[in-house]
Amino acid sequence: MTRPVAVGVDGSPSGLAAADWGAREAQLRDVPLRLVHAWEWQPYAHAPPGGPEAARRWSEGVPREVTAWLQHRYPDLDITAQRLTGPPPEVLCKAAEEAELLVVGTVGIGRLTGFLLGSVALATVAHTERPVVLVRARTAEENEHQGRASGVVSPPPVVLGLDLARPGDDVIRFAFESAALRAAPLLVVHGWNPPAFYGESGVGTDPNWEADIADAESETMRHALRPWREKYPSVDVTEQAVIGQPAHHLLDAATCAALVVIGRRTRAPKAIAPRIGHIAHAVLHHCPAPVAIVPHD
Incomplete structure (x- = not known):
């Protein structure tokens, strides 16, 4: 059907x-x-x-x-x-x-x-x-x-906000499929903040710590996206792992986007009413582009 x-x-x-x-x-x-x-x-x-x-x-x-x-x-x-x-x-x-x-x-x-x-x-x-x-x-x-x-000759990109803690196959699939349908590039944005103990323990004084963590986040991101790159070989993918609030980076990327794709967790404690999450709220209230909210476990 x-x-x-x-x-x-x-x-x-x-x-x-x-x-x-x-x-x-x-x-x-x-x-x-x-x-x-x-x-x-x-x-x-x-x-x-x-x-x-x-x-x-x-x-x-x-x-x-x-x-x-x-x-x-x-x-x-x-x-x-x-x-x-x-x-x-x-x-x-x-x-x-x-x-x-x-x-x-x-x-x-x-x-x-x-x-x-x-x-x-x-x-x-x-x-x-x-x-x-x-x-x-x-x-x-x-x-x-x-x-x-x-x-501009090239089509505007589809932007995917990726949460590496809970990537969600349905969310990634929707973004890749949307980019493939439009023959558009896909920009995958992962925003993250270093744990508080990095600053408190003095690790932050090491000039290499930020680069090391960024490399680790980028590698995790590449690993999560590898099977999807293979499934959608025609999609030109750019990965962006950056320090800071995810919503801020998504909004920056959305300025000229065809579509912004974000996930919403469907599994929540029974005492909690269904909600869309603080990142989705921030993106929805300030994003100039259409926004797709994709439920996932």
């Missing part, structure tokens, strides 16, 4: 950006596109103009209008659309279960500054066990910036 690329649409500019990104991704993967619009009537102290019937008609029109817009842009793409009733996070998580990946739009918070991660997107990312890509609408200023950058 061929899994589609699923997109949550809500009639907003960010929803349209997500639908367009999802359509291009479906073409790259040669799979259908499934649009999902979640309808949940919310009672208001003061009824909106036109009342609940007007709101319902608007909701019914959203998937039809987005489908027509995409069919004009991608006439050869197999597109289906559904309007489903229920809380949006639940509807989107259900759609993700049946898809290769789920694409959700989010609101930008300024020029090249990233996402305003709303409750729907946050709940969906935290609970689904399928990859979720968050896409935001670009401003006119950002489109102009992107247009100037598009003069």
Whole structure:
């Protein structure tokens, strides 16, 4: 069974950006596109103009209008659309279960500054066990910036944030596959900080200690990526093991990226509610590029 690329649409500019990104991704993967619009009537102290019937008609029109817009842009793409009733996070998580990946739009918070991660997107990312890509609408200023950058011949890279303590095969696979589909280079970033005892024990006074640790981290990184390089020989891979907070280095690398890929651990103590982690939070709130969050054990 061929899994589609699923997109949550809500009639907003960010929803349209997500639908367009999802359509291009479906073409790259040669799979259908499934649009999902979640309808949940919310009672208001003061009824909106036109009342609940007007709101319902608007909701019914959203998937039809987005489908027509995409069919004009991608006439050869197999597109289906559904309007489903229920809380949006639940509807989107259900759609993700049946898809290769789920694409959700989010609101930008300024020029090249990233996402305003709303409750729907946050709940969906935290609970689904399928990859979720968050896409935001670009401003006119950002489109102009992107247009100037598009003069570069080589395609923008896919960036993978790699945690060597818990690499996650699903995360690495998704990044390599995304780069291969785009014929794009893959930049793998591993940020790390030396243990506190290095400074306290006086080891930090040795001018070679930092280089030695960096060499060890780089070797561990090469070992983790070796089987994936062999599986995807067409992907040009650059490895970057650097001292410092991982989120900061990922955001630096994401400036001109086609996609940023990060992992989210799904196994947590039962007392802890599902969450996306502090690195993912930092990247999502400040990353200018689309971000794929890939669950892994």
